Amino acid sequence: MISPKLFALLLFFALALISFQLVSGIWLFIEKFGLLPSQVYVYFAGDEKNFIMPKSFEGLLETAVPHFLAISTTIFVYAHFLLFTEVISQNKKSLLISALFITAMIDIFSPLGIIYEHEIFAWTKVLAFWSFEFLMGILLFVLFQAVFYKGSKG
Amino acid sequence: MKFLVSKNIHTNANFRLLLGFYALMLLLYVIGDIFYLSHFFGSNTQEVLSTLKGNPDEFIEPLSLLSLLEHLHISLFLAIFALFSTMAVVLRMRLEHLHKGIIITISMASAFLSFLSLLGTYFIADLFVYGFVYLTLFWHLIAAYALSIVLIQIGFKKS
Numbered sequence: 001m002i003s004p005k006l007f008a009l010l011l012f013f014a015l016a017l018i019s020f021q022l023v024s025g026i027w028l029f030i031e032k033f034g035l036l037p038s039q040v041y042v043y044f045a046g047d048e049k050n051f052i053m054p055k056s057f058e059g060l061l062e063t064a065v066p067h068f069l070a071i072s073t074t075i076f077v078y079a080h081f082l083l084f085t086e087v088i089s090q091n092k093k094s095l096l097i098s099a100l101f102i103t104a105m106i107d108i109f110s111p112l113g114i115i116y117e118h119e120i121f122a123w124t125k126v127l128a129f130w131s132f133e134f135l136m137g138i139l140l141f142v143l144f145q146a147v148f149y150k151g152s153k154g
Numbered sequence: 155m156k157f158l159v160s161k162n163i164h165t166n167a168n169f170r171l172l173l174g175f176y177a178l179m180l181l182l183y184v185i186g187d188i189f190y191l192s193h194f195f196g197s198n199t200q201e202v203l204s205t206l207k208g209n210p211d212e213f214i215e216p217l218s219l220l221s222l223l224e225h226l227h228i229s230l231f232l233a234i235f236a237l238f239s240t241m242a243v244v245l246r247m248r249l250e251h252l253h254k255g256i257i258i259t260i261s262m263a264s265a266f267l268s269f270l271s272l273l274g275t276y277f278i279a280d281l282f283v284y285g286f287v288y289l290t291l292f293w294h295l296i297a298a299y300a301l302s303i304v305l306i307q308i309g310f311k312k313s
Contacts, residue, residue: 002245006254010241013262017234020269024230028223070231077238 008147011081015143018078022136029129041122044114055115064108071104079139085146096139103132173243174308181301183236184294191290194225199283206276206283222276226269233265237297244300247307261296264289 033040046054079100082093106128113121195202203209208216241258249257271285 003251003254006245006251006258009255010238010245010258010262013258013266014234014238017230017237017262017266020266021227021230021234024223024227028220028227031220031223073235074231077235 011143012147015078015140015147018074019140021074022133022140026133037119037122037126040125041114041119044111044122045117045119055111057112057115060111060115064111067108071108072101075100075104078143081143081146082139085142087142087146096135096142100132100135100139103128103135107132170308174305177240177243177301177304177308180236180240181298181305183232184297184301187232188291188294199287202283202287203275203280207280217276219276222272226272230269233269233293237262237265237293240297240300240304243304247303249303257296257300261293261300264296265293268293 033043042050042052044055044060046052075097079097082088082097088096106124110121110125110128114125195205204212204214206217206222208214241262244254244257247254268286268289271282271289274282275286
């Protein structure tokens with residue numbers, strides 16, 4: 001029999017660590033690409049005047065493939081705890097889970113559009129990234145709330 | 155095709171086999187990570203400082219912020235899942251509640267603080283390097299201890 005208090009303790013630390021991971025992801029995004037869609041576009045599509053080489057398809061795959069595994073695992077592991085809470089309604093849980101996976105996929109796929117010089121995908125990348133981070137923030141907030149105020153069925 | 159749906163998996167020999175090999179490979183990860191980190195940053199506080207801040211006497215360039223953030227982002231992810239899954243198994247072991255609570259708190263808190271100390275060393279003061287080195291070593295040791303308990307309990311449990 002698992003003690004609910006020990007389970008809550010473990011979940012609390014796991015949430016604290018993944019929050020840190022979220023912050024490191026945002027920081028890395030800003031440091032690497034910048035804040036503006038134009039900066040994101042230049043990073044991937046390159047800029048001859050400033051001697052910035054465009055990223056290759058293979059280069060993008062090197063980043064995209066591990067992210068498919070890492071992000072899907074993270075969402076799955078953390079979002080499955082939602083099923084054991086009553087902090088938000090079933091519909092909101094469905095919406096949150098779907099939105100997390102969809103924004104993550106758009107975020108990972110967008111650079112492919114950018115390297116073929118479609119600038120609109122730079123906007124898509126920025127919007128999808130910030131939406132994903134915001135939604136992860138909501139997920140973590142709901143789970144923290146469940147740990148501290150509502151408890152969980154598990 | 156038929157799956158056997160049972161809650162009584164503790165007595166299942168194959169489940170113990172699965173958990174045993176999983177714990178063994180996680181233990182290899184924990185030990186291997188120490189070697190990787192000592193290779194990447196150095197094996198003592200002075201070497202870690204030289205890697206992070208550079209050392210003109212030895213012609214070592216300081217680590218770029220981008221490299222540091224990439225290391226942090228990947229290592230943190232691996233640490234989270236290694237610790238989270240280890241502690242999820244520890245929760246199910248035959249140990250005192252207090253013992254489990256101490257293992258979970260100390261390992262996860264020291265992992266969290268070790269990553270904060272890494273940033274502290276880079277941005278704030280060299281003093282944080284001690285936190286980074288010793289807390290990193292500490293959470294790896296606690297994780298190895300927890301995984302050893304798992305392996306011992308699985309190994310000696312009667313089927």
